[in-house]
Amino acid sequence: MSIKNFSPYVPRPATLVAKKQLSDYVTLFTFEQDNGKPLAHKPGQFIQLSIYGVGEAPFSISSPPEQKNVFELAVRKIGAVTQALHNIEPGQKVAIRGPYGSFFPVQQFVGKDTLFVAGGLGYIPLRSLLRYQLRHREEFGRVIVLIGTRDPKERIFTDQIKRLGERGDVEVLETVDRGDESWKGNVGLITTLLPKVQLDPVNTYVAMVGPPVMYRFVIADCRKMGIPAEQIYVSLERRMKCGLGKCGHCQINDLNACIDGPVFRYTDIEAYQEAI
Amino acid sequence: MTTTYTVFQEQLPDLFRKWSQEYALYVPASAGGGFFDLKPWREGLEVAWEYDVAYNPPKRFLLPPRETLVRYDLRKYTAEPVFEAPKQILFGLHPYDLKAVNQLDQLMEGGSPDQNYLRRREATVIMALDPLTVSPTAFWSSIGGDHVNHGFDLYWTKIGPASFLVAVGSPRGEELLRAAGELLPATAADREAARRAKLRAHALARSNSLKYNWEETPRVLGRSWDSPVWRKYAVMCLACGSCNLVCPTCYCFDIREEADDRLEQGERFRQWDGCMLESFALVAGNHNFRPKALDRYRHRYFRKGKYIYDKIGELGCVGCGRCVRACTAGIANPLTVFNELWEESGNEY
Numbered sequence: 177m178s179i180k181n182f183s184p185y186v187p188r189p190a191t192l193v194a195k196k197q198l199s200d201y202v203t204l205f206t207f208e209q210d211n212g213k214p215l216a217h218k219p220g221q222f223i224q225l226s227i228y229g230v231g232e233a234p235f236s237i238s239s240p241p242e243q244k245n246v247f248e249l250a251v252r253k254i255g256a257v258t259q260a261l262h263n264i265e266p267g268q269k270v271a272i273r274g275p276y277g278s279f280f281p282v283q284q285f286v287g288k289d290t291l292f293v294a295g296g297l298g299y300i301p302l303r304s305l306l307r308y309q310l311r312h313r314e315e316f317g318r319v320i321v322l323i324g325t326r327d328p329k330e331r332i333f334t335d336q337i338k339r340l341g342e343r344g345d346v347e348v349l350e351t352v353d354r355g356d357e358s359w360k361g362n363v364g365l366i367t368t369l370l371p372k373v374q375l376d377p378v379n380t381y382v383a384m385v386g387p388p389v390m391y392r393f394v395i396a397d398c399r400k401m402g403i404p405a406e407q408i409y410v411s412l413e414r415r416m417k418c419g420l421g422k423c424g425h426c427q428i429n430d431l432n433a434c435i436d437g438p439v440f441r442y443t444d445i446e447a448y449q450e451a452i
Numbered sequence: 453m454t455t456t457y458t459v460f461q462e463q464l465p466d467l468f469r470k471w472s473q474e475y476a477l478y479v480p481a482s483a484g485g486g487f488f489d490l491k492p493w494r495e496g497l498e499v500a501w502e503y504d505v506a507y508n509p510p511k512r513f514l515l516p517p518r519e520t521l522v523r524y525d526l527r528k529y530t531a532e533p534v535f536e537a538p539k540q541i542l543f544g545l546h547p548y549d550l551k552a553v554n555q556l557d558q559l560m561e562g563g564s565p566d567q568n569y570l571r572r573r574e575a576t577v578i579m580a581l582d583p584l585t586v587s588p589t590a591f592w593s594s595i596g597g598d599h600v601n602h603g604f605d606l607y608w609t610k611i612g613p614a615s616f617l618v619a620v621g622s623p624r625g626e627e628l629l630r631a632a633g634e635l636l637p638a639t640a641a642d643r644e645a646a647r648r649a650k651l652r653a654h655a656l657a658r659s660n661s662l663k664y665n666w667e668e669t670p671r672v673l674g675r676s677w678d679s680p681v682w683r684k685y686a687v688m689c690l691a692c693g694s695c696n697l698v699c700p701t702c703y704c705f706d707i708r709e710e711a712d713d714r715l716e717q718g719e720r721f722r723q724w725d726g727c728m729l730e731s732f733a734l735v736a737g738n739h740n741f742r743p744k745a746l747d748r749y750r751h752r753y754f755r756k757g758k759y760i761y762d763k764i765g766e767l768g769c770v771g772c773g774r775c776v777r778a779c780t781a782g783i784a785n786p787l788t789v790f791n792e793l794w795e796e797s798g799n800e801y
Contacts, residue, residue, distance in 0.1 A: 178565045178570070179567065180565075183534075183535070183567050184564055184567070185522050185533065186522050186533050187522075189529045226720075228529065231709060233736075254737060255736050271524070271529060271531060387739075388739060388741075414733070414735065415734065415735050417705075417706060418705075418707060418722075420566075421564060422564070422566060423704055423705050423706070423725070424703070425725070427727075427755075429759065430754075430759035430762060430763070450741065
């Protein structure tokens with residue numbers, strides 16, 4: 177048996193270096209590992225973050241790789257760990273394990289157009305891939321970003337998204353499910369944005385993250401537009417507890433979202449009843 | 453050929469005494485009310501040679517209901533791994549339970565090897581015992597749960613009123629047996645007696661049987677996702693998780709923690725969880741990926757009959773029948789479920 181003097185359950189410390197509120201409930205946290213090393217993650221991967229005394233929870237990494245020694249998580253205040261995380265201040269510590277899981281196959285996207293479909297907090301993990309592509313802008317074709325949010329108050333990264341649209345080499349389309357008096361843009365589900373973009377379907381790769389209900393509809397529309405199923409990538413949220421493919425919580429039929437996912441090529445999960 | 457010895461019942465008290473000096477020794481004994489369990493051996497404890505099934509599954513010795521994984525310091529924000537691996541002997545495991553342990557070994561070692569489990573397993577001596585009686589809810593003989601040729605240190609078969617054939621499975625097992633003094637190699641007649649004893653046990657358990665070859669189960673399930681059988685039983689499910697609890701191959705766990713009241717030290721531990729519990733697949737924002745009892749009930753049988761098989765080539769059910777007995781709603785019978793699915797799908801594979 178392969179016994180080692182090492183436990184994958186032991187987290188390592190990281191220090192909060194910056195904290196920025198993105199919306200009423202979502203905050204961007206910037207961390208630095210105490211060991212001074214970069215996180216060495218790939219776009220789409222996640223970490224397990226601990227607040228000792230409270231618990232541990234999985235978070236997708238929002239920063240691109242190659243970002244010196246810091247990494248970013250954007251977190252919605254919604255449970256015990258995320259509440260405790262919102263209460264800490266720069267200089268205080270957390271503990272992390274990972275990065276874990278599969279990632280977007282960036283190399284396959286090279287030379288192709290990329291259609292980002294971000295529903296709600298789905299923009300957070302997609303931002304890692306998006307920012308990687310912007311750093312290597314010349315390697316990629318068109319970059320099209322569709323963003324859907326429940327209502328204008330819940331929009332996040334609004335300044336960055338505004339600048340994204342002003343760059344000239346990124347096409348950004350936003351919608352909200354329900355508008356209000358301040359909102360002048362598109363109102364409707366994210367699927368209402370798809371007909372507004374002219375795509376070269378066979379040359380387009382899709383990176384999609386959103387709430388569970390979104391996938392089925394957006395995938396169907398992408399297929400109708402002629403995007404080949406094997407060019408569609410999704411990231412699926414499940415309850416990752418151990419991150420090691422053991423505890424059983426994140427199973428999608430017999431796949432473990434923590435090691436087989438969270439990023440899946442659509443054709444690899446099409447036949448799984450519990451996936452989409 | 454496997455080394456076999458003949459050991460007499462009168463040698464056992466001395467062996468148990470010697471083993472228990474170095475190991476925590478567990479033997480089958482009465483747990484009252486007609487139930488049995490593996491209990492810590494003590495002088496004078498009567499071994500229940502004819503026990504039908506242990507109330508609790510053997511996983512509790514290798515993956516305890518609660519196990520500390522990490523100890524941390526909240527002030528320094530440091531953490532240390534915790535490994536606990538008491539030396540223990542599990543005496544009298546029936547082959548279906550041994551099969552369950554072998555399966556856990558494989559699943560816990562595969563992928564990212566589970567260090568806590570592997571250490572406990574290494575410190576655990578397993579002495580299997582062929583059953584003399586069969587629980588009324590068991591069906592192990594029809595799914596290959598009585599043929600296990602590895603994973604034990606010693607394998608005991610009762611071949612006479614006061615004698616056993618003992619097959620050696622490891623040098624550690626043979627060494628432990630030598631504590632009895634000079635060993636008597638088994639004769640051909642003793643080996644033949646053991647073979648017949650195994651056949652008797654096998655025949656006893658045949659009264660509950662799958663109606664088809666167990667290896668077809670993954671294919672039967674493969675056609676049964678939308679079967680009405682799931683709803684028929686799941687409507688009665690109380691989502692109590694008893695079937696998970698008593699199952700020797702269920703190993704899902706939750707990870708939790710506790711800190712002391714001064715918030716200085718704490719520990720993170722894992723504890724048994726169950727896919728039948730309503731919150732098992734719940735995520736932040738209250739989205740539940742298996743909100744209905746039907747979703748959870750079906751998932752459990754798919755895991756037992758297909759997912760584990762697709763991974764390691766054997767069923768995730770060993771036929772011990774514990775779940776049948778533990779289920780208060782009377783719906784957790786893998787034999788009934790698999791047989792009905794097979795019948796419903798036209799007896800085809």
